[in-house]
Amino acid sequence: MPAEGAPAASPLEQAVLRALESVIDPEIRKPITELDMVDRVVEGEGGRVEVGIRLTIVGCPASDRIERDVRQAAETVAGAGNADVELSVMTPEQRTALTERLRGGRARTNPFGPGSLTRVIAVTSGKGGVGKSTITANLAVALAARGLSVGLVDADVHGFSIPGLLGLVDDEGLAARPTQVNDMILPPVAHGVKVISIGMFVEPAAPGERASSTAVAWRGPMLHRTLSQFLTDVYFGDLDVLLVDLPPGTGDIAISLGQLLPNAEVVVVTTPQAAAADVAERSGVVARQTGQRIVGVVENMAALVQPDGTLLELFGSGGGELVASRLSTEAAAVPLLASVPLSMALRQGGDSGVPVVVAAPDDPAARAIEQVAAQLSAMPRSLAGRRLDVSVR
Template identity: 35%
Template structure:
């Protein structure tokens, strides 16, 4: 009997809580078959004690109907930092102390704009301590961080590693540096997962106090690959006030919670339009960010106004945190960054 037949059967086993199977998820380390005995080795990083048992039971059920298998050995190996939830330090990427993911679940809420300005705010705060910040753009299909930071070119290769690009005192890595501007990235899941693994394992980030990770929208390959590859210090959920955004944001947060990622808080983007007289117009509704935070059992970190200058800064490669540090928006980003630092450094 071929090992491929066993692997095919394993594709029917779903990772608990997800629709994705354990083979494409990349947690099946080895499959062997000899003299009627099948051996399957699986590596997971979850600290949820119920998941290894659930996977083992499902694997046994999937392989039981195969008549050629007379004996079965399923080994589950726990990898990564089991104390990730309680620890503030992050040893997933050499030299990087803390890693904060920015997630939204839904596209169109300004998540990348938020991530770039948040990274700039972190950089300004940490620079005073003599420490460095970086940003990893994991939106493989629509990388926008290079444009928003005004950085172009190709990263240098040193041995088997890439050297991140530099801009605004940030170390930056993005798929946008590796493909031509007009070239679409037409990849299936495994290629996306491999790229994100390389961004974390084959990039010489150097000594960083904090790395911001801009996740793509959704709850698919990129998110799963990231949380399987490195233990995050936590994640920020970005939403706009309206229900169509908050509903999807909560779904994305639940996905992160299932993989034991700490939700640090919710940020409400495009929260309000401020008039010349200081009055506020709630263009996209009101209270969505607070309700999302309440439903997730976390806090509302802050509200970012709907400001034309934020968009102009992103298009020009000059984030508003740098171009207009005294603006209401820039001050909001700084307050959120300071709050997050306090949380992850506890």
């Protein structure tokens, strides 16, 4: 772009600049023209055009895609083969200006606290092994497919599995690494969902071991600090919904969530088994004690329909209804949002990193999860305890 005092842009240069408005940075999800990534557009001889692009960091993982998209956009104006793209890297000052622009000039703060327009939904369970993370991953993708801007925080620090469930791992099980611009972390995107997980920061496994074998052994203060950093340092942009996959039980993370996200709504996941229902109820009680609102229960691993039409109730029946009933009060009924049946496709989607709502949308499990997404999307939000920016004159 012409500097101050330089000749005005030619009609071709102006047209190319307009075309570049359609090029979206795949990590920040904003046009490169808004991010000050366009260094110059210069018309050359014979109608050729040279485009200079400033990448955010050295070794930017999206550089090939950005270069390709810029060339295609420029060639829609200049003609095939008539665009030259040159990549450079932002200066430290330019990166600082970018992060300040993305934060809207605000300091590093939790953007999902009181007054936030983002709906925060925490998914919890009383015990492990009930498929909570699988439900969370599929629910996030189902909400994104409905046109919502969705973020997902994998707060299950000790048992992180969200990267694998969403296909954000390589053949060795190593999770995709976020890009860091100064003190701002750009989350990887999978199936339209912006994702952050502690699994993206653990050190690679020793030679001969799968990356997924790496363990995180942290206690309370470190867990709280990690969740806080995910909320303050990760740039999610403007979200409609932020899902938080909580670890099972009622420990440190559940308590930290109440402090950091006091307006979070909670979905409790259980299985039909009575023993699982008893424990799931406790996680809902703790959520309520920390000031959060329980918006529903999801029963996973419900009855599987056999080829002859009979039901295989491998884990019993009634657990979801039991939890919903026990968590309901006179002031607020807690609905059973859906019963998700046992499903080979659901399990296979988790193993392959392609959620069942994408891989097999007609599967009964996928339809049940879509039912949850539809209900949550239509559910009115509570304004209790929320600061409203209005004044009376």
